[in-house]
Amino acid sequence: MKQRILIVGSGFAGMWAAVSAARLAWVNQNDTLEITVLSPQPELRVRPRFYEDNVASLVAPLQPLFDELNVNYLEGYAERIDEKEKIVWYRNSLQEITHVDYDRLILASGSHTQRANVHGINEFTFDIDQLASAQVLEKHLQSLPQQPESEARNTVVVCGGGFTGIELATELPARLRQIFGDDTKTKVIVVERGSVIGGRYSEALRDTIREASDSLGIEWMLNSEVESITQHGVTLKDGTDIASSTVIWTAGVRASSLGEQLHAERDAQGRFIVDENLQIAGQQDIFATGDMAHARTDDAGNVALMTCQHAIQLGKFAGHNAAASLLGIAPLPYRQVNYVTCLDLGGWGAVYTEGWEQEVKLVREEAKKLKIAITNELIYPPKADREVAFAAADPLAKFV
Numbered sequence: 001m002k003q004r005i006l007i008v009g010s011g012f013a014g015m016w017a018a019v020s021a022a023r024l025a026w027v028n029q030n031d032t033l034e035i036t037v038l039s040p041q042p043e044l045r046v047r048p049r050f051y052e053d054n055v056a057s058l059v060a061p062l063q064p065l066f067d068e069l070n071v072n073y074l075e076g077y078a079e080r081i082d083e084k085e086k087i088v089w090y091r092n093s094l095q096e097i098t099h100v101d102y103d104r105l106i107l108a109s110g111s112h113t114q115r116a117n118v119h120g121i122n123e124f125t126f127d128i129d130q131l132a133s134a135q136v137l138e139k140h141l142q143s144l145p146q147q148p149e150s151e152a153r154n155t156v157v158v159c160g161g162g163f164t165g166i167e168l169a170t171e172l173p174a175r176l177r178q179i180f181g182d183d184t185k186t187k188v189i190v191v192e193r194g195s196v197i198g199g200r201y202s203e204a205l206r207d208t209i210r211e212a213s214d215s216l217g218i219e220w221m222l223n224s225e226v227e228s229i230t231q232h233g234v235t236l237k238d239g240t241d242i243a244s245s246t247v248i249w250t251a252g253v254r255a256s257s258l259g260e261q262l263h264a265e266r267d268a269q270g271r272f273i274v275d276e277n278l279q280i281a282g283q284q285d286i287f288a289t290g291d292m293a294h295a296r297t298d299d300a301g302n303v304a305l306m307t308c309q310h311a312i313q314l315g316k317f318a319g320h321n322a323a324a325s326l327l328g329i330a331p332l333p334y335r336q337v338n339y340v341t342c343l344d345l346g347g348w349g350a351v352y353t354e355g356w357e358q359e360v361k362l363v364r365e366e367a368k369k370l371k372i373a374i375t376n377e378l379i380y381p382p383k384a385d386r387e388v389a390f391a392a393a394d395p396l397a398k399f400v
């Protein structure tokens with residue numbers, strides 16, 4: 001009888017976990033593994049690009065790749081994990097509850113924006129966290145010219161000045177120009193709790209973000225917290241009102257709630273604490289990966305971030321190690337010493353840094369070319385070709 005690996009999620013981590021597990025079986029000429037991916041759609045949704053327009057195009061089909069590698073695909077949404085019986089209960093495409101068994105389970109169900117406890121946040125804010133919500137925002141932005149001319153119509157407020165907020169805010173001037181034309185004066189405001197722009201980043205990166213923001217005319221409201229949001233705009237805790245028809249929430253991210261039902265240690269963002277093989281502590285048959293895993297990247301104490309860069313490598317190691325544990329092969333401890341950031345800064349260009357100290361290496365057009373190469377090529381699924389996919393899925397192959 002075949003031994004079953006079940007992977008929940010077909011994002012960056014889940015997709016690479018499947019390819020990597022299939023690779024290890026192939027390398028060992030072993031056909032006893034049955035690898036199955038369970039997710040709502042057989043596609044990879046390219047979340048890092050959701051600040052762009054034409055968001056519907058930012059998906060990559062996975063069925064041809066899975067067919068080529070003999071990976072089974074199950075369309076559905078996991079709802080419950082029975083770790084004793086080794087069963088995942090899920091809702092299938094007909095909305096029926098059914099189940100699938102496993103010998104090894106890999107949790108790769110990602111993350112979502114965690115909206116703060118702010119009055120009006122659910123009714124009156126947009127986000128770019130998932131494809132559907134980014135599409136809602138895109139439709140809304142396109143409908144703005146039909147509203148009567150007003151300060152609120154022409155002002156977009158981005159709540160949160162982290163990477164997502166910065167990439168979105170710096171992209172918006174060009175998107176708004178496309179929508180309104182050159183003659184309408186629009187405003188983009190970032191509301192940020194911190195006292196400096198990009199306060200969590202290196203000084204060199206902060207300076208670059210500030211320069212780009214100034215050049216694009218983006219206003220930062222620092223030391224500012226949102227008190228409430230209505231259809232007319234935002235009120236800050238100090239009583240300031242900002243008139244806006246478009247308030248976009250980008251602050252805070254939390255691991256998928258699917259993990260909440262397992263009795264295991266999790267970090268402040270809801271990620272499972274995993275060992276170096278990406279197994280969840282106390283859960284012998286369950287691995288966590290991508291945005292679901294709190295994993296050490298090196299011996300210096302750095303921890304993987306909730307980024308696609310980490311999710312891709314975490315996926316490859318999780319798939320490899322789940323398969324290794326069934327094939328009687330020694331696992332590979334997860335290591336990802338290199339860390340880079342490449343931040344899009346809209347019409348100004350981009351910035352590329354290396355290392356955890358975020359040393360700025362490239363800016364403007366040069367960094368932008370690299371950013372486009374990363375987000376439009378490097379992070380996409382491999383070609384549906386066994387040799388190409390397996391070469392890329394080797395956890396020890398150079399990634400960045």
Ligand SMILES: Cc1cc2nc3c(=O)[nH]c(=O)nc-3n(C[C@H](O)[C@H](O)[C@H](O)COP(=O)(O)OP(=O)(O)OC[C@H]3O[C@@H](n4cnc5c(N)ncnc54)[C@H](O)[C@@H]3O)c2cc1C
Pocket residue numbers: 008009010011012013014038039040041043045046047048049050051076077078079108109110111128129130164256258289290291292305306307308309310311342
């Ligand atoms: C706007 C934005 C910009 C970003 N920019 C960058 C960037 O510039 N650089 C970078 O490195 N990272 C960036 N990120 C972060 C990056 O997108 C995530 O870290 C990455 O997507 C995590 O990959 P993942 O596979 O863990 O999860 P995801 O990509 O979220 O995939 C999760 C998968 O699980 C599925 N799923 C969820 N729940 C269930 C369930 N219950 N049952 C079955 N399937 C389920 C989903 O449908 C999906 O297939 C950005 C994210 C956003 C939202």
